[in-house]
Amino acid sequence: MTKPSSNPQPASESQKPDQTDHDEHTPHHQNLRADQEADSPEDQQELAELGTLLSKDDLSDEEQQALTQLLQRHKSDVAVAISRRTTSAFQGPLPPPSILSGYEAIVPGSAAKIIDWADSEREHRHRTETTIVRAETTRDLRGQLLAATVALAGFSVAAFALYLDHAGVAAMITAMDIGGMVAAFIYGRRSAED
Template sequence: MGKPPASNPKSAPLPEIQEEIEQEITKRIGSVVSGPQRKQVVAQMIGLVAEERFSGPIAHPRHLREYESILPGSADRIISMAESNLQHNHDMQRMALDGDIKDTRDGRLYGFLALALLIVGAILSAYLGHEKLAIAFLGAGALGTVGAIIRGRKGGD
């Protein structure tokens, strides 16, 4: 989109303004350039003035008119295609953002559950008389929790 069919980035100016541009350039360069080079310089200047750049989600309005004159209804189809493409991009960004939020929420939930299980394991181990196993459960939970707190948001959350 944004490009005319079979276009050349450097195009001649529209015929109705080419003569006006040529007269203005000739007037401005005055006697600075004379002889056979004058015509060549004027032609180069017209080429420079006529160069056109366009960027956007749809074709340049002049190109849309040309598409429409070749195939009636095509300009509306091009604009509709750009609108649906924009909507698709918005939908994809929304899905990606929702996925990131869900991943973060699920990660925190599973982390909390893992910590709770470690604490329950430590309490149960201590109750059954396995103090070293209880210390190991609490140590693993504490190290994981402290590590997550230290990393904070820098850890990718």
């Protein structure tokens, strides 16, 4: 903190009544007039010094009292500083109306652009999801048709082998054909569950 003058002088009649000298034990803050400007250099310096001491947890009783008086003198400044330390968050493509109106105030027409952008994003997402679902459906249908063709071909070969009196070959082909279908069915169920 700034130290006051160490040579106290008696008040002369030429001095103004609100100007007083002080000794070393009188803190500097007591000489500040109540009608001083909120951001006077003296207040700023004293706040900075007290803030430094406050961060070190070294405030004496007099310094704590000085800080309290400074903060009381500048209540509106402190309230503004505290109220500006708010945060807000939102989830989704569109900001809340208060933020959207802030964009509109800064750049006229931006609110409409943001809403149009969100709408086009929604349409794009829906088109993409529709395309993905159609592609998966087509892939599944092709797989089923191919599996049915292979199964019919296997049964046809087994029937032809049976016609030629090769019952063992026909049974083996039929078993592999049915086993393949069962394995594909079970594997398909497990893949869908995962």
